[in-house]
Amino acid sequence: MPCPDRFLFAPILAIMLWVGPAAAEDSRYVLSIKDHKFQPTEIEIPANKKVALEISNLDPTPEEFESTELRREKVIPGGGRITLSIGPLKPGRYEFFGDFNPTTARGHIVVK
Amino acid sequence: MLGAAIIVFREVLEAALIVGIVMAASHGLIGRALWISGGVAAGVVGAGLVAAFAAKIAAAASGMGQELLNAAILLLAVGMLGWHNVWMSRHGRALAVTVRSIGDAVTSGARPLYALTIVTGLAVLREGSETVLFLYGIAAGGGTTASTLLGGGVLGLAAGVGMGAALYLGLLRIPPRQLFAVTGWMVLLLAAGMASQAVGFLVQADMLPALGDAVWDTSAVLTEDSLVGRVLHTLIGYVSRPEGIQIVAYLATLLALGLSTQMVGRSGQPPLRDPDGRRLDPSRRHLP
Numbered sequence: 099m100p101c102p103d104r105f106l107f108a109p110i111l112a113i114m115l116w117v118g119p120a121a122a123e124d125s126r127y128v129l130s131i132k133d134h135k136f137q138p139t140e141i142e143i144p145a146n147k148k149v150a151l152e153i154s155n156l157d158p159t160p161e162e163f164e165s166t167e168l169r170r171e172k173v174i175p176g177g178g179r180i181t182l183s184i185g186p187l188k189p190g191r192y193e194f195f196g197d198f199n200p201t202t203a204r205g206h207i208v209v210k
Numbered sequence: 211m212l213g214a215a216i217i218v219f220r221e222v223l224e225a226a227l228i229v230g231i232v233m234a235a236s237h238g239l240i241g242r243a244l245w246i247s248g249g250v251a252a253g254v255v256g257a258g259l260v261a262a263f264a265a266k267i268a269a270a271a272s273g274m275g276q277e278l279l280n281a282a283i284l285l286l287a288v289g290m291l292g293w294h295n296v297w298m299s300r301h302g303r304a305l306a307v308t309v310r311s312i313g314d315a316v317t318s319g320a321r322p323l324y325a326l327t328i329v330t331g332l333a334v335l336r337e338g339s340e341t342v343l344f345l346y347g348i349a350a351g352g353g354t355t356a357s358t359l360l361g362g363g364v365l366g367l368a369a370g371v372g373m374g375a376a377l378y379l380g381l382l383r384i385p386p387r388q389l390f391a392v393t394g395w396m397v398l399l400l401a402a403g404m405a406s407q408a409v410g411f412l413v414q415a416d417m418l419p420a421l422g423d424a425v426w427d428t429s430a431v432l433t434e435d436s437l438v439g440r441v442l443h444t445l446i447g448y449v450s451r452p453e454g455i456q457i458v459a460y461l462a463t464l465l466a467l468g469l470s471t472q473m474v475g476r477s478g479q480p481p482l483r484d485p486d487g488r489r490l491d492p493s494r495r496h497l498p
Contacts, residue, residue, distance in 0.1 A: 124416075148416070159347035160264060162340060166434050169451065170414055172276055173343060175265040176350075181273050183416035187423050198344045201213060 124150045124183070131174065132156040134199035142208045146186045154179040162197035168207070171197070185209075211362035214348065218366030221341045224444045225253070226374025228333040231400060231445075232326045234381035235294065235393035242323055249327035253334025260339035261346065277415035280336065284408035287332045290325040291401040292467045295394055297325075299475035302390040341367075373441075396445065398467055403447020405463040406456040413453055421454030 127149055130137050134157060143149050155161050155174040163182070164171045174180050187209045196203025229250065236242040260267065260279070267275040341363075348359045384392050412418040429450035432439045442448035447460055 150416075159350050160343045161347075162343070167429070167451065169410055169449065169453065172414070173264055173268065173340065175268055176347075178265055178268055180268055180276075182277075182414050184414075185423065186420070197340070198217065198347050200217070 124148050126150045126152055126181075128152045128154070129205070130154045130156055131161050131196065131203060134161070134196060134202045136194075136196070136203055136205040139205040140208060141205075142210060143185065143187070145189045145209050148183060148185045150181050151184055152179065152181045159198075161199065161203065163194060164197040165192060165194035167192040168194060170194070211358045211365075214344075214359040214362030215366040215369070217344055218341055218363040219369045220366075220440065221337045221344070222367050222370025223373055223440060225333040225337040226370045226372075227377055227441065227444045228374075228400065229330055230374040230377035230381070231393060231396050232330055233378045234389065235298070235397055236323065236326050237382065237389060237393075238386075239323060242326070245323040245327045246330050249330030250334050252327075253331040254338055256331060256335035257338025257342050260335060261342035264339070264343060274415035274417070277411040277417075281408040281411040281415075283332050283336050284404045284411070287329050288401045288405050288408070288463060290329045290332075291397050291404075292470070293325045294329075295397050295401075295467060295471045296474050298390055298394055299471040302394070394471070398464065398471075399446040400444075401467055402460045402463040403444070406447050406449065406452070406460040409455050409459040410449075410453065413455060418455055421458065423453060424451035425454050425457060427451050 125143075125147070127141050127143060129141065129151065131153065153163055153172075153174055155176060155178050158176040160173060160175050160178075162171060162173045163180070168184055168187075170182055170184060172180050172182050184207070187207075189209050192207045192209065194205055194207065229246065232249075233242075233246060236246070267279055269275065271278050345360065345363050348356055348363070381389065381393065381396075409418055413420045427450065431450075432442070432448070433450055434440055434443045434448065439448060439450070449456060452460075
């Protein structure tokens with residue numbers, strides 16, 4: 099039987115081989131999590147520009163940075179630090195939250 | 211407690227819906243209960259491993275290990291779902307006839323059950339690892355609330371599995387002749403949604419351009435945070451503010467899988483046979 103879906107494995111292979119290019123040239127914005135709260139709870143970034151968001155988890159327990167509006171989700175291990183790319187975004191207010199502690203861990207990004 | 215139930219429910223829901231579709235799509239295939247429960251079990255073990263190595267994964271590939279892992283899992287699942295549909299386009303008609311006339315005695319061709327096992331395992335692994343991390347956080351936090359929160363987790367798990375079971379039982383009400391046509395479409399849309407999620411992760415890792423943020427915005431009508439939005443997100447890949455490249459990936463997957471299914475389906479189906487090797491006429495009803 100023919101196997102026309104073989105080409106579907108090509109992208110997976112490509113990803114496996116792809117060592118991620120650094121987002122070094124992007125502006126970097128720093129957030130931290132302590133006692134299941136984001137600090138700061140508001141950051142302002144420029145519109146129509148790709149930026150890197152760096153989040154340090156100062157708690158010993160894992161957290162997940164999540165935002166439906168930004169379409170982002172990323173686990174931050176206890177005591178860990180992650181970076182993710184956001185934008186280019188249109189001006190506006192974008193909510194984010196910690197998926198594991200959604201009542202306390204909340205914040206938003208203001209894009210101007 | 212309710213908070214924990216909701217969080218676990220959200221994670222479990224996606225995997226449970228996928229398993230529900232897989233169960234319906236493999237209706238009548240011999241041994242599928244074993245294959246699918248094997249997939250679930252492997253997924254649970256995998257979820258534990260991914261959670262245990264969360265810090266290592268997060269640090270891998272210049273800090274983009276999570277995105278690469280998620281994208282790879284999703285694309286592998288897309289491949290397996292595509293494979294399943296292509297196989298069904300060759301054998302589905304025979305299967306529908308045999309399911310109707312001879313119950314579970316299915317004879318024709320190799321069965322791509324491992325493809326569905328892999329899909330099941332990957333779905334459970336992806337959603338399960340976050341559940342494990344969340345529950346670990348609660349357990350590590352300790353205190354008197356931990357046991358109530360874990361109770362909430364069990365409640366959320368049961369509710370999520372219940373939704374998957376409801377989808378499966380609902381699909382089984384479809385007559386056998388149309389069942390595989392319906393599950394074929396569901397599998398196709400599921401695959402397209404997964405492909406769009408996969409490229410979303412690669413955008414997050416800054417490995418692909420977004421090609422436009424929020425090409426349209428239907429969040430005023432339906433957000434992914436709502437139950438309906440979440441279910442549609444899983445079933446058909448609904449995103450209220452899609453990135454351009456997500457739309458491209460969605461349509462490309464629909465086209466590629468749709469066309470390959472059509473081509474294989476047209477290239478001739480094997481003659482229908484009953485378990486004794488006699489030819490069956492698909493236009494007639496065969497009763498044992």
